Amino acid sequence: MSSKQITVALVGNPNTGKSTLFNALTGLRQKVGNYPGVTVARKSGRCDCGDGLKVELVDLPGLYSLAAASPDEQVVTDVLLGSLEGSQQPDAIVVVLDVTNLLRNLFLASQLAELNLPLALVLNQADIAHEQGLKIDTQLLSQRLGGVPVVLTSAWKGEGIASVRRAIAEVLNKKTKMTKLIWPSQVESALGTIVQAIQADTGQAPSSADAQRILFSSNAHTSDRLGWSQPQRELIVRQARDQVRSAGYNPMAAEPLIHYAHLRKILEGVIAGGTGKQGNAAALDRVLLHRVIGPILFTGIMLGLFASVFWLAKFPMQWIQSGVDFLKAIIAPALVSTPMLQSLVTDGIIAGVGAFLVFLPQILILFLFIGILEDSGYMARAAFIMDRLFSWCGLNGKSFVPLLSGFACAIPGLLSTRTIEDPKARLATAFAVPFMSCSARFPVYALMCAAFIGPLYGPGWESVVMVGMHCVGLLFAVPTAFVLTRFVLKVKPQPFVLELPRYQMPKPSDVLWRMWQNAAEFVSKAGTVIFAMTIVIWALCYFPRDAQMADRIKAAEPTLSEHEIQSRTQAAMIEQSWMGRFGKAVQPVFDPCGFDWKITVGVLASFPAREVIVSTLGVTYSIGKGAEADSQNLRTAMQEAKWMDGPRKSTPIFSLAAVLALMVFFALCSQCGPTIATLAQETGGWKWAAISFFYMTILAWVMAVVVYQSVIRLI
Amino acid sequence: MTPLSQLLPGQFGKLVSLNPDQAVDQRLMALGLLPGMALKLVRRAPLGDPVAIEFGGQVVSLRLAEAESLIVDVAADCPVQRPKNTP
Numbered sequence: 172m173s174s175k176q177i178t179v180a181l182v183g184n185p186n187t188g189k190s191t192l193f194n195a196l197t198g199l200r201q202k203v204g205n206y207p208g209v210t211v212a213r214k215s216g217r218c219d220c221g222d223g224l225k226v227e228l229v230d231l232p233g234l235y236s237l238a239a240a241s242p243d244e245q246v247v248t249d250v251l252l253g254s255l256e257g258s259q260q261p262d263a264i265v266v267v268l269d270v271t272n273l274l275r276n277l278f279l280a281s282q283l284a285e286l287n288l289p290l291a292l293v294l295n296q297a298d299i300a301h302e303q304g305l306k307i308d309t310q311l312l313s314q315r316l317g318g319v320p321v322v323l324t325s326a327w328k329g330e331g332i333a334s335v336r337r338a339i340a341e342v343l344n345k346k347t348k349m350t351k352l353i354w355p356s357q358v359e360s361a362l363g364t365i366v367q368a369i370q371a372d373t374g375q376a377p378s379s380a381d382a383q384r385i386l387f388s389s390n391a392h393t394s395d396r397l398g399w400s401q402p403q404r405e406l407i408v409r410q411a412r413d414q415v416r417s418a419g420y421n422p423m424a425a426e427p428l429i430h431y432a433h434l435r436k437i438l439e440g441v442i443a444g445g446t447g448k449q450g451n452a453a454a455l456d457r458v459l460l461h462r463v464i465g466p467i468l469f470t471g472i473m474l475g476l477f478a479s480v481f482w483l484a485k486f487p488m489q490w491i492q493s494g495v496d497f498l499k500a501i502i503a504p505a506l507v508s509t510p511m512l513q514s515l516v517t518d519g520i521i522a523g524v525g526a527f528l529v530f531l532p533q534i535l536i537l538f539l540f541i542g543i544l545e546d547s548g549y550m551a552r553a554a555f556i557m558d559r560l561f562s563w564c565g566l567n568g569k570s571f572v573p574l575l576s577g578f579a580c581a582i583p584g585l586l587s588t589r590t591i592e593d594p595k596a597r598l599a600t601a602f603a604v605p606f607m608s609c610s611a612r613f614p615v616y617a618l619m620c621a622a623f624i625g626p627l628y629g630p631g632w633e634s635v636v637m638v639g640m641h642c643v644g645l646l647f648a649v650p651t652a653f654v655l656t657r658f659v660l661k662v663k664p665q666p667f668v669l670e671l672p673r674y675q676m677p678k679p680s681d682v683l684w685r686m687w688q689n690a691a692e693f694v695s696k697a698g699t700v701i702f703a704m705t706i707v708i709w710a711l712c713y714f715p716r717d718a719q720m721a722d723r724i725k726a727a728e729p730t731l732s733e734h735e736i737q738s739r740t741q742a743a744m745i746e747q748s749w750m751g752r753f754g755k756a757v758q759p760v761f762d763p764c765g766f767d768w769k770i771t772v773g774v775l776a777s778f779p780a781r782e783v784i785v786s787t788l789g790v791t792y793s794i795g796k797g798a799e800a801d802s803q804n805l806r807t808a809m810q811e812a813k814w815m816d817g818p819r820k821s822t823p824i825f826s827l828a829a830v831l832a833l834m835v836f837f838a839l840c841s842q843c844g845p846t847i848a849t850l851a852q853e854t855g856g857w858k859w860a861a862i863s864f865f866y867m868t869i870l871a872w873v874m875a876v877v878v879y880q881s882v883i884r885l886i
Numbered sequence: 887m888t889p890l891s892q893l894l895p896g897q898f899g900k901l902v903s904l905n906p907d908q909a910v911d912q913r914l915m916a917l918g919l920l921p922g923m924a925l926k927l928v929r930r931a932p933l934g935d936p937v938a939i940e941f942g943g944q945v946v947s948l949r950l951a952e953a954e955s956l957i958v959d960v961a962a963d964c965p966v967q968r969p970k971n972t973p
Contacts, residue, residue, distance in 0.1 A: 235913070235916045235917060236913075236916035238912060238916065240909060240912070240913075271943070272942070272943050272944055274918060274942065275917055275918045275942060275943075275944065278916060278918065389907070389909075389912070421906045422906075423906035423907055423912065424906035424915060424920075427915040427916055427918070427920060428915075428920060431918060431920060452945065453928075456928070456929070456938075456945075460929055460931070460932075460938070461932075462932050463932075465932055466932050551947070554947075555931050555936060555938065555947045556931055556932055556933075558931065558935070558936050558947075558949070559931060559933035559934065559935050559936070560933065562935075562949060562951075663909070665909070666908075666909045666910035666913055666948070666949075666952050667936065667947070667948065667949050667952065668910060668913045668914060668917075668946060668947070668948050668952075669936075669946065669947040669948075670917075670944060670945070670946050670947075671938055671945040671946065671947055
């Protein structure tokens, strides 16, 4: 079925309004996925081109050149050549160009012409060209380019969409191809040298486009794909490049030089008028990028973003939580006769759905902000302002928003790393985000500080410790990113060349649509993993079950109240569950951090979600379920807890050393199932998720030991 | 002949040479920054780096450390108005 479907690729420079056009052409009939093996999003949708012609329109990542230097560029090149596994070569290409910067935009189109596919040009942002007084002779341009359809549109205003549909139909019908440039004869023969050598080696002649990539691009992506054998290709390419040099061109500069010279001639007489005015960008930049005002405005905008993700999201999160609790409360009585099923449904299934739904408010709010910041053109300025702070450790200015969001929650922070184009900086940022002290760590610090630091050392030290704990993660994240980008990741970093585009009013439908797509992708990918994890952890804490536990506790101490029996039973149940047994078994591992088995069970049970430690401690300290960070009973129980045996017998378990060690452990440990699932989603596999998990957990353990052992020796 | 990094904000120059073997320069060439092209250093970021340069009707941010190889001629007769879109 899919082999008969007609596909058309939408290609263009960034900031051309390509996505707006894509949304306008496909409406809401879109699919979002990933290309196999790479973390490049694949967006496609059905486009109705009239007369019953329906095509699959594929929105390819925005790019400036087919040089295949970045993963995005490689994917686009591979898709257009039909060489990517699981995707067929498109039947036609629609190139979206910013009509106000036609020369630069035509460079990509001119490279695309070399692919020999039917092609149409959409000159977008006609409204802005009109404001600037630019007049474009589309007929002349079409004529000079071999009769390919050339249409003027303003996708933002929804103007000219119908003519794009007609152009797609026309190009599929007439198969018009864009006129290719004529290479200087030496370059032509250099390309011929490469074609012949590959044909001799692999038995198949490569396309001229492939030969150009091998001749002009500095990486071996194309040669590898064609299976050209290693030893001879270096020599052949060097010979071919020498031929280019003999024509007076530096081989690495020949492609843009020849294309641009060709395009300057093509454009002669096509564009008229134009004041040369940049419009709003220069004036707004004078304020937004001002030495003093710029950073102040930046701080204000980012504080607003953070406050929204951190604070505003709390309300819908509470609604989701109450919804989940409400659902539990009405379903639990119906299943009271089957306690196992009751627990599975309420603590497993409903809690599992709640576990990923609760992230949606933060994701939606953050992507609302990101959509506005990106589409308005401010995101590039934010990166420009912040880049210096991040460049030295291998990240870049675009790492700021993900890291800042990480202080609210790692999940939206990780999802927002997709705004970073450079794959190396993207991965390093994603690796650093879970170190940021997220809001789920707060209850742990709050409990420990209120129960121990405050009463013992006063509120002053309490706040010092609170602030300090929020910095611990950052302290380790920065060197981690530095080492990762400098010594571990062998990928070549992408140069940080960033267009500062024209400012523009974000189109609300585009922003909302992107928000929705990101949330939907999170639910379908990471959400299912989070759900499964919740069920597994539920089972580990539930089984095996001793039905007579309550009776035995009652028999041993008949004076206990009903509530006390219930709390004691819960404590006993968790103690003899798989989780409890495992906690007791591995307690020796955590002994050097000063954790007893109850803390160890709490630590283990909170691997899926770190905030669980508070309620787990509530259960193990027999306070009953539902303990909160500010519950007085839990604080008292913990303050009174003493070691039962061993060398520390009858000294408090929660000594200053143990309290600090526990907080440092929570600051650094990878205790968040959703983070791991999202990291896997965003890095395209479990490898980096696993590395992050083990790295953070081992680091947390080591630092907890260091803190505990040094504090007990100092005090 | 001046390295780009020594241009003052607001100063114009004509690109004399770049290093086509470097990734940054390849990216800039794809954007149309070719020898002979007029450019302007629009501003520096508040922390001094990166810088914003304008050429061919567009503004692009680049790190000075990555753009070491860009050599410009500030004495050349440059159009003082903004470079136009027309070729």
